Amino acid sequence: MMIQSTLNQQRLNKGSYTVLRALKEIGKLSSAQDIHLWFRLNETADAPALTTIYRALDSLLKMNLLQAVDIGDGERRYEIVEPGEHHHHLICTDCLESIHLEKCFLEAFASSVEQRHGFVVRSHVLEIFGICRKCSSKKPKAPSV
Amino acid sequence: MMIQSTLNQQRLNKGSYTVLRALKEIGKLSSAQDIHLWFRLNETADAPALTTIYRALDSLLKMNLLQAVDIGDGERRYEIVEPGEHHHHLICTDCLESIHLEKCFLEAFASSVEQRHGFVVRSHVLEIFGICRKCSSKKPKAPSV
DNA sequence: ATGAGAATGGAAACGGTTTCCATTATAATC
DNA sequence: GATTATAATGGAAACCGTTTCCATTCTCAT
Ligand SMILES: [Zn+2]
Ligand SMILES: [Zn+2]
Ligand SMILES: [Zn+2]
Ligand SMILES: [Zn+2]
Secondary structure, eight states: OHHHHHHHHTTOOHHHHHHHHHHHHHOSOEEHHHHHHHHHHHOSSSOOOHHHHHHHHHHHHHTTSEEEEEOSSSOEEEEEOSTTOOOOEEEETTTOOEEEOSSOOOHHHHHHHHHHHOOEEEEEEEEEEEEOHHHHHHSSSOOOO | OHHHHHHHHTTOOHHHHHHHHHHHHHOSOEEHHHHHHHHHHHOSSSOOOHHHHHHHHHHHHHTTSEEEEEOSSSOEEEEEOSTTOOOOEEEETTTOOEEEOSSOOOHHHHHHHHHHHOOEEEEEEEEEEEEOHHHHHHSSSOOOO
16 A cells, blocks of 8 residues: 555654544545544544644645645645645635646646747646536526526 | 727726736736735725625626636636637746747647547646746756755 | 663643624615 | 715734744654
8 A cells, every 4th residue: 555655665754644644544635634624523532733734734745745736715735646746636616626637738838838938838827617417407597696 | 909999888886896906916826816906905985895806807807808727726816818718828936927929829730639639629728837037047057955 | 770861741832713792984764 | 064874904813824932842862
């Protein structure tokens, strides 16, 4: 299992390990507060304090085991990725569920930008907002206010 | 002039008009606090309170006269756009200056997403981070920490 | 066992934004 | 012009996710 081997070959402290496992079990984009709440609902023991969760997310992010996603509501969310990889999402503004897109198609674009603007691309943010299939069928038609 | 005609044909209240004019004069991505500071440095009279600036930005955004840009530092920035249009940026993480990209190339992508995932695209966020030409030449080489 | 450095938890501080409310401007009505 | 109703404004407080601070606990080499 990926997480276990990661724990063995790097020095993940208890907080980081626990948070990484929680993220895996939750299985979707989660904020620090989401994770904190999940611990309070599911695991009475070993629940790290909110501060520790923030620290763990930071260090896991620096280890490239997570990616951060900002959906613009002031709460940063995280998810497990293959080390060094990343992807983007379709995010439903109704239910906040997200669909992972297969692969990032912006790599080629980056190199063209570098040539054209003399700009060294380090990272990028791309998220697509809308209404998912489920929510579309719930609300047959948006009220034309 | 675009702003003036906008004021005439719509009912922009004083706060919104003043903030819109400030944004035009500042001429770059600005947060509410940026604008507030600019007023304190440049215009002793007519400087709207911070609360009013937030309200003005909200309503100008709803009128599609502005676009909001989130560079992930917890401070939302705004800029004037042609009504209904939008564009993306190359943002230098060193000096925070931004280069406006010509046109959004994601429109075509949106329709393919709709078909493939049954997802109705409403909006998207795309910002590209890196080091601009000026900052690259300032620091010839990044320290390999 | 002992001591140094890292990790943790709890509370306080921080900072951008939002809310609340009293005051003031704007506009319609008489 | 006086009198309302409605909208806009400013100042302060509240809000909330996050960061900082510091005392305590853990880890581990000596
Ligand atoms: Zn949905
Ligand atoms: Zn990408
Ligand atoms: Zn720069
Ligand atoms: Zn676009």
